[in-house]
Amino acid sequence: MALVHHPVLNRNGDIVAAAVTNLDLHDIARAARTYGVKAVYVVTPLEDQKILAERIVDHWINGIGAAYNPRRREALELIRIQDSLEGVLSDMARRGAGTPRTVATTARSRNRSIGHHMLKEKMAGGTPYLLILGTAWGLAEEIFDSADFILDPIKGMSEYNHLSVRSAASILFDRLLGDRGHGESGDR
Amino acid sequence: MALVHHPVLNRNGDIVAAAVTNLDLHDIARAARTYGVKAVYVVTPLEDQKILAERIVDHWINGIGAAYNPRRREALELIRIQDSLEGVLSDMARRGAGTPRTVATTARSRNRSIGHHMLKEKMAGGTPYLLILGTAWGLAEEIFDSADFILDPIKGMSEYNHLSVRSAASILFDRLLGDRGHGESGDR
Numbered sequence: 213m214a215l216v217h218h219p220v221l222n223r224n225g226d227i228v229a230a231a232v233t234n235l236d237l238h239d240i241a242r243a244a245r246t247y248g249v250k251a252v253y254v255v256t257p258l259e260d261q262k263i264l265a266e267r268i269v270d271h272w273i274n275g276i277g278a279a280y281n282p283r284r285r286e287a288l289e290l291i292r293i294q295d296s297l298e299g300v301l302s303d304m305a306r307r308g309a310g311t312p313r314t315v316a317t318t319a320r321s322r323n324r325s326i327g328h329h330m331l332k333e334k335m336a337g338g339t340p341y342l343l344i345l346g347t348a349w350g351l352a353e354e355i356f357d358s359a360d361f362i363l364d365p366i367k368g369m370s371e372y373n374h375l376s377v378r379s380a381a382s383i384l385f386d387r388l389l390g391d392r393g394h395g396e397s398g399d400r
Numbered sequence: 401m402a403l404v405h406h407p408v409l410n411r412n413g414d415i416v417a418a419a420v421t422n423l424d425l426h427d428i429a430r431a432a433r434t435y436g437v438k439a440v441y442v443v444t445p446l447e448d449q450k451i452l453a454e455r456i457v458d459h460w461i462n463g464i465g466a467a468y469n470p471r472r473r474e475a476l477e478l479i480r481i482q483d484s485l486e487g488v489l490s491d492m493a494r495r496g497a498g499t500p501r502t503v504a505t506t507a508r509s510r511n512r513s514i515g516h517h518m519l520k521e522k523m524a525g526g527t528p529y530l531l532i533l534g535t536a537w538g539l540a541e542e543i544f545d546s547a548d549f550i551l552d553p554i555k556g557m558s559e560y561n562h563l564s565v566r567s568a569a570s571i572l573f574d575r576l577l578g579d580r581g582h583g584e585s586g587d588r
Contacts, residue, residue: 235423239567242562242564243564245558245560246557246558246560246562247556247557247558248558286560366574367579368431368434368436368573369577370433370435372471374434374472375430376427376431376566378567378570379427379569382567382570383570383571383574383578385556386574386575389557390554390555390557390571
């Protein structure tokens with residue numbers, strides 16, 4: 213997956229570069245590791261934000277965090293930092309992960325979006341997929357234009373739909389990669 | 401649901417009172433609001449932690465946060481602060497919400513646990529349910545002893561299971577209350 217910090221929208225709909233957040237990296241890496249996601253790309257072109265992300269990861273992989281909490285290290289090892297989605301695709305190719313189908317996510321209803329169940333079926337085919345999530349007020353339009361698929365928004369029980377990107381990533385992993393808890397323990 | 405800060409375990413298995421975390425309240429309240437959860441009880445007996453939780457909620461409900469982001473207010477309005485699970489049950493009774501079936505959650509496999517799908521079916525019956533999540537290293541044993549149900553751990557694709565409580569709450573709401581994204585947009 214890719215956690216995009218630029219280009220994303222601010223509350224006014226302007227394109228901005230959002231700040232890297234410590235807890236986004238931790239929560240999303242832990243969920244990614246739980247669901248067998250291969251890599252979490254942190255996408256930002258800002259040098260100071262790349263350095264911040266590298267410091268967080270380094271603390272838990274090589275620093276005192278690694279000894280304090282080795283399970284956190286296992287999660288944060290999934291994080292890779294790139295300038296752009298193009299950089300993500302190049303890195304995947306370089307690592308032999310092939311060319312993924314790209315899936316843009318959104319909290320709003322859009323044209324040509326596909327359901328979670330349908331995407332899960334497609335993903336079972338073996339082709340690599342890159343799930344793209346935006347920070348701040350969501351991905352910029354250009355990312356939807358270039359994505360192979362746009363995923364339906366997550367709908368709960370109400371019209372309210374303002375999940376954190378941490379919650380959205382966790383729910384998407386569970387919907388697309390989880391075993392959904394059906395029948396796993398029967399009638400006990 | 402109840403987000404329990406005491407009694408919970410620390411990394412050594414001792415019973416402790418965990419600190420209230422700003423982002424737990426925000427993320428879980430937003431997810432709860434999205435999925436139609438009626439209330440998010442923050443359970444802590446510590447006076448300073450209760451004051452902290454109240455300040456966070458007050459900032460977004462009555463303070464400048466309410467004007468800055470009214471949608472955040474809609475979420476944080478769900479939060480109620482109580483000393484203990486007994487206090488939660490009393491508060492629910494006082495508000496006419498009845499006596500709920502209590503469901504303790506855990507990241508570990510345990511005896512007498514039930515699957516997510518089965519719990520979802522039970523919940524459809526109309527009886528109120530109280531979903532109990534622990535902070536820190538999870539709920540203390542006494543909570544499992546007294547709960548009506550223990551929910552199966554969330555399993556991903558790997559043996560790794562160290563989700564944040566924010567991720568776990570989000571996934572549980574989606575599993576128990578979501579429409580699962582099946583067929584919502586068909587074959588577009």
